[in-house]
Each structure stands twice: as structure tokens, then as C-alpha cells.
Amino acid sequence: MTPIATPFFFYLLAGTMIIGGVLVITRRNAVHSALALIVALLAQAGMYLMLYAPFVAAVQIILYAGGIMVLFLFVIMLVNLERAQKERQFNRIWPVGLLSAFALGLLFVGVYSKGKTLLPSEMMQIPESSNTQEIARYLYGNYMFAFEIASLLLLVAIIGAVVMAKKRI
Amino acid sequence: MGEITVLHYLVVAAALFILGVIGVLTRRNVVIILMSIELILNAVNLNLVAFSRLYGLHGQVFSIFVITDAAAEAAVGLGILIAFFRNKETINVDEIDLLKW
Amino acid sequence: MQNHILSIILFTPLVGTFVLLLIPGENKNAIRWIANIFALLGFLISLPLVPMFWEKRFEVGFKFIEGAPSNWIPSIGAGYYLGIDGISFLLIMLTTLLGWISILSSWTAIENRVKEYYAWFLVLQTGMLGVFMALDFFLFFVFWEAMLVPMYLLIGIWGGPRKLYAAIKFFLYTLLGSVLMLLGIIFLYYHHHSVGNPYTFSIPALYQTAPGIEFKYAVWLFFAFFLGFAIKVPMFPFHTWLPDAHVEAPTAGSVILAGVLLKMGTYGFVRFSLPLFPAVVMHPKVRGWMIGLSIVGIIYGALVSLMQKDMKKLVAYSSVSHLGFCTLGIFALNPAGLSGSVLQQINHGISTGALFLIVGVLYERRHTREIAEYGGISNVMPVYATITMIMFLSSMGLPLLNGFVGEFTILQGTFLENWKWAAWAVPGVVLAAAYLLWLYQRVFFGTVTNPKNEKLHDLNPRELLCFAPLIIAAFWIGLFPKPFFEILEQPVNKLVTQIRPNYPTAATTVNASATPTAAAPSADSAKGTH
Amino acid sequence: MLGQVAQLFSPTDYLLSLPIVLLTIFALGILIIDLWVPAELKWFNAVTAFIGTLFSLYIVVKIHFFYLSAPSTANGLVGFAQSMLLDRFALYFYYLFLVATLIAILTSVRYLEIEREHHGEYYALMLFAVVGMMCMASAIDVVLLFIGLELMAISTYVLVGFLRRDRRSNEAALKYLLLGAFSSGIFAYGLSLLYGLTGSTNLFAINQRLGQLLQIHPKDPIAIIALITTATGLLFKIAAFPFHQWAPDAYEGAPTTITGFMSVAVKAAAWAMLIRVLFIGFAPLQNVWVPMMIFVSIATMTGANLAALTQTNTKRLLAYSSIAHVGYILLGVVAFGSGQNPAAADGLKGILIYLLVYTFMNLGAFAVIASLRRRDIIGDEIDDIAGLYSRAPFEAVLMLIFLLSLAGIPPMAGFLAKYFIFLSLIESQHYVLAAVAVLYALFGLYYYMKIASAMFMRQPLEREALPVSWGMRIALGITAFATIYIGILPEQFIRAVNWTLGLNQVSSVISQLK
Amino acid sequence: MLFLENIWLIPLLPAFGAALMFFFGRKLEKRTVSAVCVGAVAIAFIMSCGAVWQYTDYAHGTGTPYQKTMYTWLGSGDGHMAFPRSFDGAPSEFKAEAGFLLDPLSSIWLLFVTGVGMLIHIYSTGYMAHEGGYYRFFGYLNLFMFSMLTLILANNYVLLFVGWEGVGLCSYLLIGFYFHRHSATTAGNKAFIVNRIGDAGFLLGMFTIVWYFGTLKFTEVNALARSGHFQIGDHVLTAAALLMFVGACGKSAQIPLYVWLPDAMEGPTPVSALIHAATMVTAGVYMVARSNAIFVLAPTAMKTVAIVGALTAIFAASIGLVQNDIKRVLAYSTVSQLGYMFLALGVGAFAAGVFHVFTHAFFKALLFLGAGSVIHAMSGEQDMRNMGDLRARTPVTFWTMFIATLAIAGIPGLAGFFSKDEILWQTWASEGGAYRILWFVGYATAIMTAFYMFRLIYLTFYGQPRMSHEVEHHIHESPKSMTIPLVILAVCSVFAGYLGFPHSLKGSDRFGKFLEPVFAKEVKVLEAERPGQLAAGEKEEEHTSGTEYLLMFLSVAAAAAGWGMAHRSYSRAARDYREPIAASAPSLYNVLYNKWFVDEAYDYAFTGRRKVGDVRFGVLGLGDASAWTDTNIVDGTVNAAGWLTRATASVSKWWDKWIIDGLLVNGAAYITLPFAYIARLTEWGLVQWYALCMVIGLVGFVFYYVYR
DSSP states (O other), X not given: OOXXXXXXXXXXXXXXXXXXXHHHHHOSSHHHHHHHXXXXXXXXHHHHHHTTOHHHHHHIIIIIIIIIHHHHHHHHHHHOOHHHHHSOSBOTTHHHHHHHHHHHHHHHHHHXXXXXXXXXXXXXXXXXXXXXXXXXXXXXXXXXXXXXXHHHHHHHHHHHHHHHXXXXX | OOOOOHHHHHHHHHHHHHHHHHHHHHBOBHHHHHXXXXXXXXXXXXXXXXXXXXXXXXXXXXXXXXXXHHHHHHHHHHHHHHHHHHHHSOOBGGGOOSSOO | OTTTHHHXXXXXXXXXXXXXXXXXXXXXXXXXXXXXXXXXXXXXXXXXXXXXXXHTTTSSSOEEEEEOTTSSBGGXXXXXXXXXXXXXXXXXXXXXXXXXXXXXXXXXXXXXXXXXXXXXXXXXXXXXHHHXXXXXXXXXXXXXXXXXXXXXXHHHHHOOTTHHHHHHHHHHHHHHHHHHHHHHHHHHHHHHHHTTOXXXXXXXXXXXXXXGSOHHHHHHHHHHHHHHHHHHTTOGGGOTHHHHHHHHSOHHHHHHIIIIIHHHHHHHIIIIIHHHOHHHHHSHHHHHHHHHHHHHHHHHHHHHHHTOSBHHHHHXXXXXXXXXXXXXXXXXXXXXXXXXXXXXXXXXXXXXXXHHHHHHHHHHHHSOOBGGGOOOHHHHOHHHHHHHHHHHHHHTTOTTSHXXXXXXXXXXXXXXXXXXXXXXXXXXXXXXXXXXXXXXXXHHSSOOOSXXXXXXXXXXXXXXXXXXXXXXXXXXXXXXXXXXXXXXXXXXXXXXHHHOTTSOOSOSSTTTTTSOOOOOOOHHHHHHHO | OHHHHHXXXXXXXXXXXXXXXXXXXXXHHHHHHHTTSOGGGTHHHHHHHHHHHHHHHHHHHHHHHHHHHOGGGTTOEEETTTTEEEOHHHHHHHHHHHHHHHHHHHHHHHHHHHHTOOOHHHHHHHHHHHHHHHHHHHBOBHHHHHHHHHHHHHHHHHHHTOOTTOHHHHHHHHHHHHHHHHHHHHHHHHHHHHHHHHSOOBHHHHHHHHHHHHHHSTTOHHHHHHHHHHHHHHHHHHTOTTSOXXXXXXXXXXXXXXXXXXXXXXXXXHHHHHIIIIIIITGGGHHHHHHHXXXXXXXXXXXXXXXXXXXOBHHHHHHHHHHHHHHHHHHHHHHHHTOOTTHHHHHHHHHHHHHHXXXXXXXXXHHHHHHTOOSSOOOOBHHHHTTHHHHOHHHHHHHHHHHHHHHTOTTSXXXXXXXXXXXXXXXXXXXXXXXHHHXXXXXXXXXXXXXXXXXXXXXXSSXXXXXXXXXXXXXXXXXXXXXXXXXXXXXXXXXXXXHHXXXXXXXXXXXXXX | OHHHHTTTXXXXXXXXXXXXXXXXXXXXXXXXXXXXXXXXXXXHHHHHHHHHHHXXXXXXXXXXXXXXXXXXEESOSSSOSEEEOTTTOOEEEOOEEEEEEEOHHHHHHHHXXXXXXXXXXXXXXXXXXXXXXXXXXXXXXXXXXXXXXXXXXXXXXXXXHHHHHHHHHHHHHHHTTSXXXXXXXXXXXXXXXXXXXXXXXXXXXXXXXXXXXXXXXXXXHHHHHHTTOSOTTOHHHHHHHHHHXXXXXXXXXXXTSTXXXXXXXXXXXXXXXXXXXXXXXXXXXXXXXXXXXXXXXXXXXXXXXXXXXXXXXXXXXXXXXTOOBHHHHHHHHHHHHHHHHHHHHHTTOHHHHXXXXXXXXXXXXXXXXXXXXXXXXXXXXXXXXXXXXXTTTSHHHHHHHHHHHHHHHTOTTXXXXXXXXXXXXXXXXXXXXXGHHHHHHHHHHHXXXXXXXXHHHHHHHXXXXXXXXXXXXXXXXXXXXXXXXXXXXXXXXXXXXXXXXXXXXXXXXXXXXXXXXXXXXXXXXXXXXXXXXXXXXXXXXXXXXXXXXXXXXXXXXXXXXXHHHHHHHHXXXXXXXXXXXXXXXXXXHHHHHTGGGHHHHXXXXXXXXXXXXXXXXXXXXXHHHHHHIIIIIIHHHHHHHHHHHHHHHHHHHHHHHHHHHHHHHOOOHHHHXXXXXXXXXXXXXXXXXXXXXXXXXXXXXXXXHHOO
């Protein structure tokens, strides 16, 4: 079944994401930023659904919103400083940073507007019912090795986090 | 409201990317900088998934890997941040000032 | 022996180094003995080369060829490929001789870190010999650069107060030249390949193809090489590393530096710049510049040394002037000029080496080189004064001593090309007399004014032994230079024919000049007049 | 179903993954054993790691011989469904990684004891990093590439910050992590665009599609953006201007042994990745990235050399010097990009040889500095190395050898590396570039000699002799020997590189790369 | 042919003596020293007499030179260092032999050099008896003999140049013999360097010859020059001749290079006699005479020679008039006599010039030795104002010196008369018109010569004693070893003249005849050179003797006049006598007394030993300048380059510091705010600064490649 009112939902979610993103980088209180990030991530999950990627959407919600952000919140609680909120939130070079970032954005927009014709316009019909199986097939087929390595990656992340965070090993 | 093409998603992703960059460049709070990096990675994911709409599932799979990576980076980054915080009692990035030219 | 003598000569000092490394650093005398034995050995081993070479002196091309092209690193075409002709033969003999003398001379001069001193010195010796023997550009470059390091350390560790500055200046300045030369070498190498030959660094092979490089590249190449050699020589604008290096270096270091290292520049000109880029060398503008720089060097160096208050600096600048004569002779590009130039390189090695030893003798006794500190030395050290006088005379080019032979031949050759050049260079001879005699007057004549100088003891046997061979050589070359000219004859004539094919390198009949022939003046001879 | 699995996992895959698997097993083993190893016997971990690396090395050698025996494998074996290509090129880098790791392990033991941070995790992480590198070297699928990169990167972040009580180490780790994550974000963004353009994650496929695409629209802006963002990630990893500034800080703050490891192995891996991505994936965009690389290399050499002149901290100085070396190696890329043989061949050859030589000389230099570490003295200021000769003549001479090699003075190996770079430049008619490069060699000489003259010509601040552990001695011995040996008798090494690149053979990696 | 075969021994014997002195001299005692050295020279003298005697019947009048080549000295021997000689492009060889040549010209020099040399050696044994460094002195003397003989016997220019430089060296060593005296060593340096300047010219001359003729052998050069390939006035030859004449000027103390000779009197008196009067200074004459073949083809050069000679003659004589140091008077007289010789050569009267050299050798040596013996007697006093009335106390010295004075003044019957008269006559005869001026110059010089010589005699031997008392009663006649040579020389200077007894006095000019083969052809060329004169010459032929007699009489008159004046003003010189010139023309006297201030001028202009204000000119000035340039400009550039690099390297650091300081110093925040902001930008170590750089780089690349 094709999604309904695609444009509306798209703009809704896009708006939510952008606003969330803006809030993330502007909030004084880190917790608020985290929450804003969660919102943005959820909105992005919605977009995944619109793009016929239910599995990714699920991963997004579970892993990101559920896992990573919790980690963030923990850390924020751990290192939360009253001081951090009182002093200024932006470093000295922020105007330049802002400027150059916007410049980059402008360039991107320009490029996309230039190169829009290059992308194939017709979309491929992806069977969403079997999406997960397909992904599994890919993961254990083409990307098996990468998948294994990814497990190592997570392992290393755990070790690293422990080594770094633990007072004495 | 016309037809939503991949390009729309690209633009959104680009916006997200830029937001992330801004965050990285301007904020002092390391945690928030890490979050901004997450934003960037999400932009990447959005790109990938959007493209996978054109080419098939590779993109989605790739995005899963990127998420994994994001998780790992976040974990390690926060760990290092804690170690740093122990020594320095701050999480402000411009107070990382021992090493300079 | 015949076919390995070069390697034997080349590696004897290195063996000495390794032997030294085995000896504990405490017993300095043992180290000194070993070092001197090996230095002397290096000299003695090189002596058999003389008769061997003498038989072959008129044979064409390189002799005692050893190894082969690209047998060392076949895949880039570098080879352990040795061989000598008259020019390198003379310089090799000079090197072994001076190496021995300077190691002998530093018996008492060096007190701390004796072991490494001698070790580095022997390494340096091998490096220098290698430069003169290599017939492979890669090998040549390896030796050329490898030799910088020991010299750098010799200056930097055992040098005077400003040793760090002098050492690094020496190293950087020389390297500046050689890196550009490296590019030049690589270009030749690639060009050789691009005209359809296998990659090789063999110098004889490159002699074949290099002249074919089109002019606009050849000029750049010439200057790439030129910079390297001109800094080494040193020619006029690039000479300022020399005084510093000399003043700071220990005596033996200066002797080797002046005696041998500087020759590498001139050797490079003769061995590489001339045969590789004949078109450029003969190009009037380029040649004019070379000659001009040489002449400026001659006069300028002499004038500057006239004004020095430090003996060693004076001698250093004087060698700028003398080397100016060498380059002048080289770019005269005729047999007289070239062979005179090579001979003058030998002479400079002998006399200036001796001069540095002379300064060293005083420095060892009084630890100052200020001319003003001295005066009336000939009252207390008559033998020393006599030797000094002889060496000064040889350095200022008095007939029957070596200096004259070289300078006369060079100027003669230059005059044959263009009388103006010779005319500009000749004042250098006068100035040489001026600064040397003035120095002699201030240091040796008069009465002893400075009480510190009253107790100076005259030369001891070891020092005499240092000077003896130099004096003998000076007189030999002065009185009977013919053998040297004969040794140089073949390579020099080969060079000239390579550069200017229509130049008569052999007089048809020995007494042609007695009976005037009605031949029309040839192009070359016409050049001289107008 | 099982049949499917069997068809998914072939003997080839087994062979190709074996070195990696072995390393992984040993890493995990260390992690577990470490729990029972008492504090004073921690060197046991080092031994385990060493043995593991040796095993892996053994397998690599076996693969090597298998390739030698089977001419059909001239282009290497493709495994894991086109995601991994273990060709000679990868094999070469495997050797580099493993040797570097061995030496790094040797140097680490005593250093860590002095730092009181001797934990098994250190070695485990090292091995994991190597796994990541191997993936980078042998991946032809961007996904695998990216994951490998991240595996290596994250392990390195932790290793850099491993001295948790040392503020400089923390800072270095944090900076490195922030910037690294940032750059890998950009990198991933570029990859995603690449995927979007070509619809594939396989480099060869990307190469073809991109080629077709550019046939239709030359100067496709999105392609260029993809290139530049990707290149940002690559250049960041090899620390080239303007993405190099993390390097000095990270190098200075990290444990010296890790600094050596990073400057050699990590960098080599990054180079392998860069070569794969640029030369295969972005080959069609050559006319874009060649000038870009020219600019980057000149800028890198300039910046790094100038910065190095004023350094008083040896680690930082060497960090800048290694950036400068990156500039040189990039020249090889430029020569390769110029396209025509023999310039391209020699350019690539130059890169490989440079990395080989660089591995030994730089590790050696850092090993010497690491050996200066003592309880109270960090030992990375130039004053600490002053008069080293009178305290430890042997090490001083070795250090001199390494420095000379870094400066590219023959007969040290460094000269050979520079030689090939210059040769390739001359062959590709980049004369000016070559001249600039050689002139920057002078800068290099100046600051290296600053260290040398400190060692030989200055008086030591304190005279006590340096205790040097056996591991350190072996490491120094190996590196110094290699540095001189490659310098004097490089023939078989050059041959090896030729074999690696399949030069003078039927099928050449180069032709396949382009 | 024993002596002729072994002619090479003649120079080698003294060389051997010298070597002996240098190596073992310190150990030998004085007797052995003098035995060896004097012996060596004596044998050399005997051998040369033998050689010349054998030569006469070897050549029997044809004057074909005898040559003996020892070995090839320069050049590789068998014609392999070749070059195309310029005038016809024929390939010829760069080569110089160690070969000896004996012909009339060289045999004359050979004789008087060895002869006078031997005498002076003998004399020195007495004179130096009480000096330190005895062996050194004789070593140098022998070395000098060796060089001088090489110079004379060389068969090519380079070998001649060897002797040429050798004698220069010896004069340097001997002038500086008393090396404790700063003035002595300075004089030595001056002599050597001035000679070097001349030598430079000589070198260039030689090069020109080689380049043109392709050879340096006298015989070949002469053969070519006379082969008629070159028309008279050939430019190259003129250049060559002039350049060689520069060399001659240096060696033979002609204007402008004469300045060294007077100072050279710092040396021991025998040295002055041997080197600076009799032998060495005549080397220039020898060289010019030797290359007469070239000179006659270059009339310009000839004229130059003549004019320079004449000028020098009168110039030096004028200075000699008022000098008080006995040796300086003689020195200047030497210079002026040399001027005569060059005048002779210049006008083509080679034989006359050589003849004057010959005679001059005897009486000038005698004068110097006499002066030496006077100084010896006066225990070192050299100022004639403090002498007087020595006639009785040192009779031998007096009489011998008196004879010499008569000779040099040109009193008939003595050597000087014949030679000088010959020169004057030739000067008058050879050139017509304006060149007669030269004759007048020579004539004036003759008067002056007579005057100052007799002034010397009167001041020294007549009048009242003006010396202090202790000096006075030390006065004694010198030992035999010194007086005997005086006597011998006196005899020579009486009779030497008769060898050249002119035809006009019914004599047979043996001397001229002997030299005939060397110069004859020149005379012809000279005739050819000016056919106009030829007619005149013919015309003169009949009344030639008349003019000659007239001139002869005039010159006698000149001598007499000089003598008379001297007698009037000095014969009764008391302690308080006044110089007549000083009385009449003090300014002129001052100028003359200060030698026309030439030395000062040179010091200001050329050497730069004196500063004008506080500016140096001349060589030392140049030296200062270039030394300054070297340290500040040439080396400065090098260091600046290095400095600049390091500066740029650390500029950001400074920038920061500088700005911050600026902030602190002037609190004008609103000005410095932007700067301070930039400063903060460049604050390294901030992570986000790195990130910013990355992004900027990204932007830059994208912009460049997409929107280019």
C-alpha cells in the first residue's frame, strides 16, 4: 500500500527534524538538547518508514532513541555541572564557524539545485513486506564480513568505554 | 505540495548535516558536540536510505552499519569525556588547552 | 690486486673505523695509535696504485674499472662501479696523503671523545675517496652526501665557540646544492631511459646521451649541477659557509675541508658539468658568467683576506681566491687551462692544507688565532718560521714551488681564450703576495712583544713529520711537474675534444712553432683576439 | 539453507579472513587471560599479543607463498561476495601492519610499566586496530572499508587516551576523537553521495558507473562534492593540510609507543584506503583530484616544515615531520595521477617504498624517545635528549641514523624513498614541484639536525645512564638494521614492491587500479 | 767542452750551497759557512769564465747560441697540450723546458755577475763577521746567485721568470735580513710586492708571446720575430713589449715602480751592492735586451722605454742631489743610472746599454762596498752630515771610492766615461727632432750625477769631522777581506771601459763586436724603420766624428762642472754647513728632500696605508669595503634567508603575543578589538579551530571545483 499524503507528512517530519536539530545545537541545558535530539531521531524514523525502510526505522528507534540517547543522558547526569549552564555556551570563534557552515550549506544547496537532473528519477519498487528478510540476506550475504567486523567494533567500543570510564581496571 | 522526490530528502539531510557542523564548530559543551556529530551521521543515514529508494537495499544496510558506528563512537567518546572530566572537572572544549603550538 | 685495488683503498679507512669501535674509549693512546696506523695504511696501500697507473697513463678512458654498471641495485640501474682516470687518480692520492697527515696532526689537538673523533674521521676518508672513484651517479651521490655527516659532526663536536652555527650552516648550504643536483641526476637518468635505453646511472653511459638533451633543459640542468658544485668549491657568492666552517673546525678538519672537500666541487665541474653539457658550457653567456664569478672570487677573496684579523679566516678566504683560479682554468676549456686547474687543485690541497696545519700549530700552543696576539715568532720558533715561509711562498705561487706551475698554466690557458680574462685574474697573484707577506711580517717578524710567546717551543718531530711530505710534494711539483701533466694529458684532451671537437689537442709536429705555416687562423684562435 | 551458507562462505573466504580471525582470537584471549594475570606479570599479555601477531604473520606468509605458487592469483583473490580483495597490494600492507605492530609491542612493555598503565586491553586494542587496518587494506566495498576504518579509529582513540591519569593523554584522546568522528561523519556523507550517484558500494562498480556518469555529464557537481567530502575523510586520516592539525596534538599527548604505532601503522592503513578509494573509486575524476592533491601536498609540506622549525618538543617535532612526509608521499599520488607510465608506476612504487621505509625509521625514532621516559621525566623535550651521546652512545647513534634517514640522507633508507618520489615527479614533468620538494628537504634537515646537535654537541642536563629494556633493544636493533639495510641493499625490497604492483608481469595492479 | 757541457752546474753550485745552509747552517761554524758559500760562487765564477772562453771558440764569432736542455719542465713533453697559436693558427704546444742558453749577451752577464758576486761574497765575510745569522745571510746570498744565474742562463721566458721571481724573493729576504727592525721588513714587503706588480705585467707579456708565437724559447721567438712575418708596429707585439717593459720597470726600478729601491737600503750593505746595484736591478735591462727582436718591431714600445728611462734618470738624480744618507744617495744614483741604460735600449743602442750595465756593475758595486766600509768604520753611522775628513783614516776606502766616483761622473779614461758617452751619443744620433730632448735630459743628468757623487765624496772624506767623539776614535780601516775586493773592483772600473773603446777614438769596439750577433739585425730593422733618418745618417757620416767629439767634450765639461760645484759648496763642510740648494731655494729643496712626495702619494692613492680624512682609498680601502660586504651583504643574505624562514615559522606565535601586548599597552579597546579578535582566532589548541580549518578547507575546495 502506498503511503498517503506523502508531502504533508514529509514536510511535517522534516520540519520536526530541523527544529529538533536547531534545538539540539542551541539549548543551554544539555538534557534539553538530548531530548530535542530524540525528537529529531524519532521524526527521522518516520521518514525511514516513508522511504520503505521499516527495519532501519525500527533500528533507529530502538538503538538510537533507546540506546545511544540513554547513554548520553547518563553521561550528562554524570558530568552535569551547574557551572556549565551558567557560563556562555558558544566558543569565541562561533561567528566564523557559523559563517563557514552556512557557506557550506549554500554550496550544497547550489550543488543540489545544479545536479538535480543527474539522479535517476524513477524509484525502484521495494517490497516492504519482505524488507527485513532482504536486509538479513544482505547482512549475511554480501556484508557478512563487514557485519562481523561491526561486532568487533561494538566490542571495542565497550572495552574502550570501560577502560576510559572505569576508575581503575 | 508537489511529488516528494529523493532530492527533498537530500536537502533535509544536507540541512541536518549543516546543523551538525554548526554544532561542532560553535558549542563549548563536549556532550553537545558529540550530539551534533550524531546529527551529522543521521544526515548520512537519511541520504543512504533515501538513495536506497533508488537502488535497492544496499543503502539501508549501509545505514545500519553507520548507526552501529555512531553508537560505538558515542560510547567511546563519552567514556573519554568522563576520563577527561575526572582530571579536569570541566567539559568545556575550549578548556582543552594543554596541547597547543 | 690490480682489479680490486680501488676497493681496497676505498674501504681500508672504514675497516679502521670498525676496529676502533672495538676498542674501549678509555685508553686514548691505543685509539690514537690504531687510527694513525690505519690512516698511514690507507696512504701506503694507495702507493702501489702509482706505478700501476703510471704504465697506463696514456690509455684512453677509465682505468682499474671495478664492478659493473647497475650490478648493485639492478632494478633501478645503480651499480657499484668504480674506475679512475688521471684527474681522479691525482685527487685520490691527495686524499690519502692529506687524510694521513691530518689524522697524524690531531694527536694532541683532540683530547675529549677521541674514539668517535677518529672513527668519524676515517668514515669521512672513505666517503671522500668514494666520491672520486664512483663511476655511477647513484654511488657518487651516496658518497657525496654521506661524507657531509662526519664533517658536520667534526665541526660541530670538536669545533670552536660558534660550532653549532658553523656546522649547521655548512651542512644546510652544501645540501642545498646537492639536492638540486640530485634532481639533475634523476633528469639525466630519465632522459637516458626516454631515448630508448634501459635505466642506468652509469656515468659513461650517461656521457653518451646527456649531450643530446635540448638546450633549454640543458641550461637548467647545468645550473642545477652548478649550484651543487659552486657551493662546494666555493665560488664567489656561495662562499660564506667556508670561513665559518674553517674557523670553527678543528685543525685537521680544516685541512681536510680545504684540502679535499673543496676539490669535490671542481672535480664535479670537470667530471660532470663539462662533458655532460658541452653546449651549455660553450655558450658564451654561461661561460662568461662562470669566468666572471671566478675572477670576482679571485680578486674579492684576496681583498677580503687582506683585511682579516684571524689567521684561519685569512687562510680560508685565500682559498676562495685560489679556488677561483681553479674554476677559471676549468672554464678556459683548453688543455692548458684544464690541466693547470687540476694541478692547481692538488697544489691548493698541499699548500693550503699546510697553511691550516701551520695555523693549527700556533693555535695548539696559544689557543688563539688573533694575528695581533703574535709577533716575532721567528725568534722563538725558527724551524717553524722557515717551513711557514716555504709554504707561504708555494701558496703565493713562487716559481720552483708547486703554486706557480698551476697558476701559470691556468693563466696561460685562460689568456689563450681571451686575454681580458687573464688580465683581470693576474692581480690576484699580486694580492696573494700582499696578504701572505703582510701576515708573515705581523706574525713572525719583529721582536717578541707578547710575553706569552716567549716560551713557545719549536716543532716537535711529529709535527715535522706532518709537514715533511707536504714540503717534498711542493718542491716536486714545482721542480718536475711533467709526470703530473702526463697523467692529466689523456683525460684533459678527451674532455676538450668532447667539448670543442675542432680544437687541436695535439701539436702535429713538436717544433711546429719554429717554422711559421701559412695556415689561415682557425675559429678558436680567432676568439682570443677580439 | 545450509547449502546457502556453504555457498556464502567459501574456502577462499576462510583463507582470506584467517589472519584477521587469528588476531581477533588472540585479542579476545588477551582480554580474558588478563583477568587472571597478576599485576607484575602483565608482560605476559605482551608475549601473547606478540605470538598472536606472529601467527597472523605466518598465515600472511602462507598466503604469500600460495600466491607465488599459483600464477592464476596475479590479481589476488576476491572473497566475501566481492567485498574483500586480498591482492598483493593488500598483502604488502598486511606485512607493514604486522611488522609495525610487532615492533610497537616490543617497545611498549617497559614504557607501560613506567606509566603504571600496564593492562591487557592495551594489546587487545592494538590487535583490534590491526584488524581494522587489514580490513581497510583489503576492502573493495565501501561498507567494509568504513567499518574497518572505524574499528581502527576507535581503538586508536582509546589507545591515545590510554594514560588516563595524564591530562595530555586525555586531551589528545578527546581532540582526536572529536575531530575523528567529525571527519568520519563527513567521510560517510561523501560515501553516501557516492552510493547515491552510482547505486553500488563496490569500488570497481562505482568506478564503472561513475565513468559512465561522467561521460554523460562531465564535471558533475554532486560527484565532485562526493569526491571532496570523501577526500576530506581520507586526508584527515593521513593528516594532510588542512586536515592535519589533530596530528601534533594527538601525537604529543599519546603514549610515545602509541605515537609511533599511529604514525606508522595507522597512517599506512589510511594510505592503503586512500589509494584504493582514489585510484579505483574516483579514478574517473582524476582531472579533479590531481590538482587538488598538488595543492594539498605543497600546502602540507609548507605548513608542516615551517611549524616543525620552531618546535622544542621532540614528539611534536616528529609529528610535524611526519606530516611533512605525508606531503612527500602525496607527491607520489600526484605523479600517479598524471597517468602515463612509467611515472604512474614509479609514483605508486614510491608511495609503497616510502611507507615501508617510513615504518622502520619513524618507529625507531619514537622508540628512542620512548626509551627516554623515566619515572619523573616525560623525556620528550629537546632538553631531555641533550647530550644523549654521553649517556647512551648506542642509542644516540641509532637516533642519528633514524634522523638522517628521515632527512633523506644516503645511504639511509629514507633517501631511497625520496628518490622514487622525485623520480616519478621528474618522469611526470612536474619539475617545479620536484624543486619545491627538494628545497623542503632542507627544512627537514634543519630541524632533524637540531635534535642531532642536541644529542651530540650539547652537554647532558643529568648524567645518569639510560636503562634500556631488552624489548626496546630488539626493537631498536630491528628498526636500525632495516633502515640501513634497505638503504644499502634495497634490491630485493624494490623487487618485492614490483611484485606487489605486478610490474614487469602479465597483469599489473596498476592497470587494474586505473 | 767540459765547462760548456756542464753549464747547468753554474747555477746549481750556489743552490747547493744555499740548501746546505738551510739544512745544516745552524750547526756549522762561520769558517765552514764562508768556505762553502764563497767556494761555491768562486767555482761558479771559474766555470763561467771557462764556459765563456769555450763558447767563444764554439761560436767563433757567429754568435750562434749554445743551448743545453735538461728536461721538459712545464707541459707534458711530447706535444700533447696543444693550442692554435694566434698569428697563423698552427697547432703548437704549451711547453717550457729547464734549458740553458749561452750567447754573447748572457755570457757578459754571466761574467760580471759571478765576478762581482764572488768579490762581494768575500767582502761580506768581513763585513758580516760580527753579525748574527751569518749562515742565513750567506744562504740567502747563494740562493740569490742561483736565481740570478738561472735568470741569465735561461733559454726561455718562463725559466727566466723563475730566476726573475727568485731574485725578487732573495732581495725580499735580504732586505728584511734584520727582521727585528720593522722598517726593514716593511721595506722587504714593499720590494717584493712592487716587484710582483711588475711581474704581473711580465707574465701577461709572456702569455701574449705564447699566444702569438706559440712558444717561449728565446731562439724560436727571435727566429719568428725576425722571420719577417710581422710588419713593424704590429699591435700584439707592441702590447707584448710594453707589458714586458712593465716587468722591467718593476725589477729595474724605473718610474713608476722605482719606489722600492731606495727603501731597499735597509738591507746589509753588501746586499745593496750585489743586488740593488750591480746585478739584480739590471735584470730588467737584460730582459729587454734579450727580447730586442720583439722590441724593435714595436717602435711605440721603444719610445716608451726611452722616455721612461730618461725621466727616471733625471728624476732620481734630482732626488739624489740632496739626500744625506750615504746609501740613499747611491741608491738614487743607481736608479738614475738604470734610467740611462733604458734610455740607451729605448733609442736602439742595445750594445751601449749593455755596456753601461757592464761598467756600472763595477763602479756602483765599488761605491756601495766603499760606503759599506765607511759605515763599518763609522760603526753604523750612515748620515753624511755626521761624517767628514775620513780621507786619512781610511785611505783604501777613500781612494777606491774616489776612482769609482770619477768613473761614474764620466771623467775621461775611466769606465763610466766610455759607456755613458756612448749612450749620449747614440741618443743624439739615433733619433731626430724632438727626440734630441732626450739627449738634453741625459746631459743634465750627467751634470747632476757628477755633482751629487762629488758631494758624497766631499761630505764623507773632506771637511772637518762632524761625528761624535766615541765614534771618532773607533774609526779604523776595514779588514783585508773587505779592502781587497775594493781594490779589485777599482781596477776593473778603471779598465773595464777599454773593452768598448769607441771607433771614434781610433779604438776597436770589442764589446760592440762581441754583441754584434745578438743585436746586429736590430740595427738593420731600425734603419728600415725610419728611412728618413737613414739619409740623414748617411749625411752625418762624414761629419759624424765631429759631432761626436763635440758631444764628448761637452760631457767631460758636464762632469767637470758638477765636480766644480760640489767642490765649491762642500769641500770645506764644517759642522754647521748649509745645503746651498736649501739656502737658495728652500721649497725646491724641501720637495727634493722629500723625494717629490711620491711615497706619500702612493700611500694615499694606491696602497691606502694613509687615510684621506677617515676614508681609505687604494687596495686596503677596497679590502675594507669587500670585507664589509662579505660579512654584511653576502653572508647577511644567507643568514637573513634562514632568519626569515624561522620568523615566518613562529610568526603566529608573535602575532598573538604582539597583539596581546598591544592590548595591554594601549587600552584603546575599540581600535584593537578587531585585532584582538583575529588574535583569538589564531589561538591554537582549540579543537573547534581545527574543525573550522577543516570546514573552511572543505568550503574552499568545493567552491573552487564547483564554482570555478
